[in-house]
Amino acid sequence: xxxxxxxxxxxxxxxxxxxxxxxxxxxxxxxxxxxxxxxxxxxxxxxxxxxxxxxxxxxxxxxxxxxxxxxxxxxxxxxxxxxxxxxxxxxxxxxxxxxxxxxxxxxxxxxxxxxxxxxxxxxxxxxxxxxxxxxxxxxxxxxxxxxxxxxxxxxxxxxxxxxxxxxxxxxxxxxxxxxxxxxxxxxxxxxxxxxxxxxxxxxxxxxxxxxxxxxxxxxxxxxxxxxxxxxxxxxxxxxxxxxxxxxxxxxxxxxxxxxxxxxxxxxxxxxxxxxxxxxxxxxxxxxxxxxxxxxxxxxxxxxxxxxxxxxxxxxxxxxxxxxxxxxxxxxxxxxxxxxxxxxxxxxxxxxxxxxxxxxxxxxxxxxxxxxxxxxxxxxxxxxxxxxxxxxx
Numbered sequence: 001x002x003x004x005x006x007x008x009x010x011x012x013x014x015x016x017x018x019x020x021x022x023x024x025x026x027x028x029x030x031x032x033x034x035x036x037x038x039x040x041x042x043x044x045x046x047x048x049x050x051x052x053x054x055x056x057x058x059x060x061x062x063x064x065x066x067x068x069x070x071x072x073x074x075x076x077x078x079x080x081x082x083x084x085x086x087x088x089x090x091x092x093x094x095x096x097x098x099x100x101x102x103x104x105x106x107x108x109x110x111x112x113x114x115x116x117x118x119x120x121x122x123x124x125x126x127x128x129x130x131x132x133x134x135x136x137x138x139x140x141x142x143x144x145x146x147x148x149x150x151x152x153x154x155x156x157x158x159x160x161x162x163x164x165x166x167x168x169x170x171x172x173x174x175x176x177x178x179x180x181x182x183x184x185x186x187x188x189x190x191x192x193x194x195x196x197x198x199x200x201x202x203x204x205x206x207x208x209x210x211x212x213x214x215x216x217x218x219x220x221x222x223x224x225x226x227x228x229x230x231x232x233x234x235x236x237x238x239x240x241x242x243x244x245x246x247x248x249x250x251x252x253x254x255x256x257x258x259x260x261x262x263x264x265x266x267x268x269x270x271x272x273x274x275x276x277x278x279x280x281x282x283x284x285x286x287x288x289x290x291x292x293x294x295x296x297x298x299x300x301x302x303x304x305x306x307x308x309x310x311x312x313x314x315x316x317x318x319x320x321x322x323x324x325x326x327x328x329x330x331x332x333x334x335x336x337x338x339x340x341x342x343x344x345x346x347x348x349x350x351x352x353x354x355x356x357x358x359x360x361x362x363x364x365x366x367x368x369x370x371x372x373x374x375x376x377x378x379x380x381x382x383x384x385x386x387x388x389x390x391x392x
Contacts, residue, residue, distance in 0.1 A: 006184055010125050011136055013183055017081055017118065018140030019147070020172045021111050024088045025053060027148035027168045028104075029224045030243060031161035033232060038161070039097045043229075047347025050225045052101065053108035058336030060112035065197060065329040067113060073120040073325075074183050080114035082176030088169035092162055112336075116315075116328035123316045123324045125184070131265055134313035135258045141312070142250020142305060149224060150244040153236050200319070200326040205378045209314045210331045212271060212377070214338025215370040216307035219278050219363050220246075223285070223300050225343040226359040229350070230285060231293060238293075245297035249305040257309055265313040270306065271374025278303030279367035286360035300363075307370060311335075 028035075028049060036046040068076050087107040093099045118137055126133035148168065155164040200206050223246060231239050257264060264270045281300030284292060311331070319327035346359030 009182065010184060011133070013179055014118065014121065014125075014133065014137050015140040015143075016175045017077060017114065017179060018137045019144035020081055020084060020175045021114060022141045022144035023148040024084060024107065024144075024168045024172055025111065025148065026145040026224060026247070027152040027164055030149060030152040030228060030239070031156050031164055032225065033228055034156060034161045039100075041097065042347075043350045044344070044347040045097075047225060047343040047350075049100070049104060050221060050343035052340075052344075053104050053111075055336060055340040056105045056108035057112045057115070058333040058340070060109040061116055061329040061332035061336070062197065062326075064113035064116050065325040068117045068120055068325045073117040073124070076117040077114050077121065078176055078180035078183065080110045080117070080176075081179055082173060084110040084114070085169045085171075085173030085176055088165060088172060091169075092165055112332065115332055116325045119315050119328035120324050123319075130316045131263070131313050132258050134265075134316055135254050135309055138309045138312040139250055139254025139258070142247065142254060142308070145224075146244065146247035146251065149247045150240050153240045153243070157236065197326040197329070200323055200330045203327070205318055206315075206327055206330045207334065208373065208376070208378055209311060209318065210334035211338065211373045212307060212314075212370065213311040213331050213335030215366045215373065216274070216278070216304045216311065217335055217339030218341065218366045219282060219300065219370065220304040220308070221339055222343050222346050222359060222363050222366075223282070223304075226346050226350070227285070227293070227297070230288075230356045230360075231290060232356075234290075234293075242293045242297045245294055246301045249298070249301040250308065253302065253305045254309055265310045265317060266377070266379075267310075268375055268377045270310060271377055272371055273374075274303045274306035274310075275367055275369075275371025275374050276303070277306070278370060279364060282360050282363035282367050286357050286364050288357045303367070303370075307374070 032046050032049065035041070035049070036043075064076065084107055087103045087110060091100050091103040091107070093103070119134075122133045122137060123130060152164045152168075155167055159167070224243070227242060227246065228239060231242060234242075277299045281296040281298070281303065284296030284299070289296070315328035315331050316324055341362075345362055349358040349362065350356070
């Protein structure tokens, strides 16, 4: 556990890393139309630039759990964040587009390894404030996604889509170096107990949480990928506004939830409400009501933000001692496997139907599944949660 003197530094570092784990990834969708035209890609190939990295986010999570228990969460986070910056920059290396796909996958692997490590960091650095510290990390993820989704369109005007890649990768390199230099000593970020992977895989609650995480990711990543295409006739200002509204909700929602003592992260009502909001927003886009795109973006953003903030806290709250990395890895692996089909299947639907709204048929179905999973969220009755799970 950290001393009082180190708490502020630790909190800022957690927020900085969280920001980077999303800004680089979500800086891609706003420039996809220009990238696709420049490299002569099909819609399916363009969608793969978002969907394949999401799949890689899940594939490396379980191997990442073993790395965490071998080398410590602090080292894994620092090296992964620095590696994120390196691989993000190398997406521009020749030959195109092969290097773009290869290094996008490696970039996502770095993110995948870092995420379960951050769950361990939160549990060990803030054992009495897990819900609050998890919310700081998840809110920072949302802030990174917000900046990536909104600023990239403006950066593209100034420096082209390649310039946006350079900007986001440079910031990630800096954050990785700062973490390695300033984060608390390795022992403070190490979980010395067994990974508990087998127990996590056998835990039905872990799979349920993975479903929550997966469907909210499917909805968000799919929407972020295909909103620019549905609004392709809108100007950059309108597109930036809609993308801003899609990602903005995480920030105010995170600030509000940080101060609540109510255990909202384990509330069925909380997740059911999130699913209904997401269904409203996805349904609006599915019906082609582009004139009210701002309203559907707000509903989608709020619903996915609520479910994301809650699902991100659940591994650290539900996992037994020594199993945080494994539990988080299972949730991320299964969750991202579900979300993988969002951008990819959306591209397939668009290629075969030539209907601009068709990707949002899938998002609406995902929102319905999210609502059902929220209504049936398991109750932990075995005392697995740390103390602060009871008091919120």
